[in-house]
Amino acid sequence: MGLEQSKQKFLWVLGEADRGDIFTGEARRFVLPEGFEERIKEVGLLVREWAPQPEILAHSSTGGFLGDGSFENRLAREGVGETRGAEGDAIRKRAEELGVAVRRSAEKEGASRMELDSFIAHITR
Secondary structure, eight states, X not given: OHHHHTTOOEEEEOOHHHHBOTTTOOBOOOOOOTXXXXXXXXXXXXXXXXXXXHHHHHSXXXXXXXXXXXXXXXXXXXXXXXXXXXXXXXXXXXXXXXHHHHHHHHSTTSHHHHHHHHHHHXXXX
């Protein structure tokens, strides 16, 4: 996965929609590539339960956020407020660095691009 190959520290919270079919009520376990959780244990944390999103977003080590666009995600993000001063400068610098890494990942030989190409090839067989 691109996330794994990025070598960036991360916290991935699997929400309600990841744990079941909201229309049928069928429960399921979100399936990740074999060995993924073991391989990322030094860099990432996977949470399959509820997590305190506002506190996570407000933590000084949080450098970015990717959500599903839900109302709850927007409220949590907006509740954090704007960071100023040296801490804000450090966050903006880190965001720039991550932006470079993300753009590199999306290039022709980048991890995300290769994963997307692989997925498209798989579903169009």
